[in-house]
Amino acid sequence: MARTEPVIGAYDAPRVEAAIRELLIAVGEDPDREGLKDTPARVARSYAETFAGLRQDAEDVLTTTFDLGHEELVLVKDIEVYSTCEHHLVPFHGVAHIGYIPGPEGRITGLSKLARLVDVYARRPQVQERLTTQIADALVEFLAPAGVLVVIECEHLCMSMRGVRKPGSRTVTSAVRGQMREVATRAEAMSLVLRH
Numbered sequence: 719m720a721r722t723e724p725v726i727g728a729y730d731a732p733r734v735e736a737a738i739r740e741l742l743i744a745v746g747e748d749p750d751r752e753g754l755k756d757t758p759a760r761v762a763r764s765y766a767e768t769f770a771g772l773r774q775d776a777e778d779v780l781t782t783t784f785d786l787g788h789e790e791l792v793l794v795k796d797i798e799v800y801s802t803c804e805h806h807l808v809p810f811h812g813v814a815h816i817g818y819i820p821g822p823e824g825r826i827t828g829l830s831k832l833a834r835l836v837d838v839y840a841r842r843p844q845v846q847e848r849l850t851t852q853i854a855d856a857l858v859e860f861l862a863p864a865g866v867l868v869v870i871e872c873e874h875l876c877m878s879m880r881g882v883r884k885p886g887s888r889t890v891t892s893a894v895r896g897q898m899r900e901v902a903t904r905a906e907a908m909s910l911v912l913r914h
């Protein structure tokens with residue numbers, strides 16, 4: 719396979735396909751057997767979606783914002799998260815809870831846009847901590863809110879199916895900005911997040 723400098727952000731499907739074929743050979747498989755012959759092309763199509771966030775940013779989804787004069791907590795719970803652990807390239811999945819308090823000069827966004835924002839950052843090679851802070855920082859930048867709380871709870875398949883093999887353990891990360899740092903506000907938001 720020809721080696722060239724990486725082009726950050728570009729998606730090179732033929733190169734993914736060639737790399738997957740090579741990977742199959744490297745793990746001891748026959749990439750030409752019936753069940754695998756279409757796999758490199760299939761994985762190339764699949765990775766285009768799995769890593770689509772590399773070619774998107776918050777600006778692409780936080781387009782619809784309104785000025786409603788609402789200055790109380792807005793909390794969207796249990797937004798499904800599917801991401802890929804950047805250490806092992808296996809999935810981690812779970813839920814995100816996103817809360818924000820619109821600021822006096824701030825804007826609110828369509829609720830679906832919060833879920834779209836999660837995907838922008840989840841569809842990349844990631845670690846859960848960075849996913850959490852990127853979502854919080856994007857909301858601060860685009861909505862100028864008084865406060866933001868992002869809590870993510872995920873199971874990492876790199877800890878379940880291999881390695882330490884502890885299925886069922888969940889990792890919880892949070893990022894807190896602005897007024898949401900105040901102890902009472904944060905405690906109230908957390909109690910709403912954790913109530914099932």
Ligand SMILES: Nc1nc2c(ncn2[C@@H]2O[C@H](COP(=O)(O)OP(=O)(O)OP(=O)(O)O)[C@@H](O)[C@H]2O)c(=O)[nH]1
Pocket residue numbers: 803804805844845846847874876877880881882
């Ligand atoms: N902080 C953090 N760690 C992660 C995340 N995803 C995976 N990891 C950890 O990344 C670490 C990588 O450790 P290494 O020792 O380099 O890799 P390894 O030998 O495969 O480690 P084991 O998973 O323990 O077998 C592991 O402890 C993983 O559990 C994440 O989102 N955040």
Ligand SMILES: [Zn+2]
Pocket residue numbers: 803804805806807808874876877
């Ligand atoms: Zn991992």
